[in-house]
Structure formats: C-alpha cells, structure tokens
Amino acid sequence: MDERDLDARHAEKMRKKKEARDKxxxxxxxxxxxxxxxxxxxxGKSTAAFGMVMRAVGHGMKVGVVQFIKGRIETGEKRVLDRFADLVTVRRMGEGFTWxxxxxxxxxxxxxxxxxxxKEMIxxxxxxxxxxDELNIxxxxxxxxLEDVVAFLRDEKPEDVHVIITGRNAKDELIEIADLVTEMTQVKHxxxxxxxxxxGIEF
Structure with missing residues (x-):
C-alpha cells in the first residue's frame, strides 16, 4: 500500500468518524x-480552573473568583487577572493553609x-x-x-451560572450534584x- 492509498484510507476513516460524531x-x-x-x-486543579477562567474571559464573560485558602502569597494568576479588572473580580479571602x-x-x-x-457573587x-478555589479544603x-453548600448550589444557583470548585478530597455529596468532575492523579511530583x-508552576 503506497502513501496515496494510506491517505485515502485515513480520509475515509475520518469521514466516518466525523459523521458519527456529528450525529x-x-x-x-x-x-x-x-x-x-x-x-x-x-x-493541576486550580491551574485547570484558572484555564477555564481565561477561556471565559476570552468570550467576554464576567467571572468572579473567591480564594478560600490562598491570600497572602502573590500568585501569577492574580497578576494576570488584574489586567482584566473589567471582566474579573478576585476576592482573596484566605489567610494561608491551615498549618x-x-x-x-x-x-x-x-x-x-x-x-x-x-454566595453573593453567584x-x-x-x-x-x-x-x-480550594473550597474542598x-x-x-x-x-x-457541607449541607448548606450543597443545598445552595443545588437549589439557589442561577441556571446560567457556571461554578467551579477546586481542592483535594471533594465530598461525595458535592460530587453527586456536580455536572463535571475531574480527579487529578499524581504520578510524579x-x-x-x-x-x-x-x-510559574505552583504559584
């Protein structure tokens, strides 16, 4: 089979895949x-969440950020988001990690x-x-x-508002009401x- 045959087979395979995907x-x-x-x-939990924030900003959406743990340390994401103050409000409410x-x-x-x-933002x-950010902590x-958080998100969150929650050890009750749950697995650190x-990596 020469390159043209391989290209033709690939094109047909991708055509069928696109047809199935479109359906x-x-x-x-x-x-x-x-x-x-x-x-x-x-x-990568907060990192991925801030990626979604950047994506939303790129679509001209207004975004609110509440940081439950981080507060004293200066982070790269805060410096970037401060440049989009017309679209992003960041509230750093934490005082550092519990230890x-x-x-x-x-x-x-x-x-x-x-x-x-x-709750006020939502x-x-x-x-x-x-x-x-770090609500799970x-x-x-x-x-x-926990019951207050779950009840609010389930019953009072406006229908059109996306809420992103980060942090280790998400409670089962929170996972149950979520639409999208991703678990980051540590392979090497x-x-x-x-x-x-x-x-640039951690903060």
Whole structure:
C-alpha cells in the first residue's frame, strides 16, 4: 500500500468518524450553568480552573473568583487577572493553609466570610462563572457546613451560572450534584525529590 492509498484510507476513516460524531452532537441540546469539581491528589486543579477562567474571559464573560485558602502569597494568576479588572473580580479571602495559621477559629471565620462572598457573587446575576478555589479544603476541615453548600448550589444557583470548585478530597455529596468532575492523579511530583515550589508552576 503506497502513501496515496494510506491517505485515502485515513480520509475515509475520518469521514466516518466525523459523521458519527456529528450525529452524537446533534442529540446534545441542553445549555446551562454547570457545577464543575476539580479534585484529587495530583497537581493541576486550580491551574485547570484558572484555564477555564481565561477561556471565559476570552468570550467576554464576567467571572468572579473567591480564594478560600490562598491570600497572602502573590500568585501569577492574580497578576494576570488584574489586567482584566473589567471582566474579573478576585476576592482573596484566605489567610494561608491551615498549618500556617494554626488557629481554628480564625480559619472558620475566614472560610465563613469567603462562603458569604461566594454566595453573593453567584446570586448577583453579574457573573457568568464563579470559581471557588480550594473550597474542598475548608469543607474537609468542616469550617463551613457541607449541607448548606450543597443545598445552595443545588437549589439557589442561577441556571446560567457556571461554578467551579477546586481542592483535594471533594465530598461525595458535592460530587453527586456536580455536572463535571475531574480527579487529578499524581504520578510524579518534583517536591518529593527536594524541589521547592516555583513561580510559574505552583504559584
């Protein structure tokens, strides 16, 4: 079989694949705001979420970001998003990871304030997408009530608003109501080989 035969066979295979794909796409007619969860031990949960934020901004959508843990550290994504202040509102409500504050009541107060801000953004009608960065962490430590979060997202979230939630150890109840759940699996990480967190990669 020569190159022309291989090219022709490939073209026919791709034609059939496109035809099958087009049939499947024709059955997908629902458009709505999604609940998206990025969880798992692997790196990339917030990174992927901020990629979705960039994509939404590229479509001219207004986006709200509430960071439940990160607050004190200056991040690359914050510097970029500050350049799109007409489309993106970032609220850094955290005070660092729980092992840094070592103060449960302070962490609960910060998480509660962040959740109130998140609900306000989601309800406002101003934002097409709201990212709740590291919400899973505060839920893991019971800093805010899981049932309240699930009930709000299930019953009060406007139909057209996308909500993205990040962090390890997503609760089963949150996964149950989500439309899209991705689990990042860690295969290899430089931290385990003595490499410190680096600008542009971790923050």
């Amino acid at each position: 499947i796409l024709a059955t997908k007619t629902i458009e709505k705001g999604l609940i998206v969860v990025h969880t798992g031990k692997g790196k 840094e504050t070592q103060d449960r009541q302070r962490d609960i107060a910060a998480a509660t304030g962040a959740w109130e801000m998140a 309800r406002s009608g101003e934002y097409r997408m709201v990212l709740l 505060v839920l893991r430590y019971d800093y805010i009530d 430089p931290f385990r080989s003595g490499v410190k967190p680096q600008a």
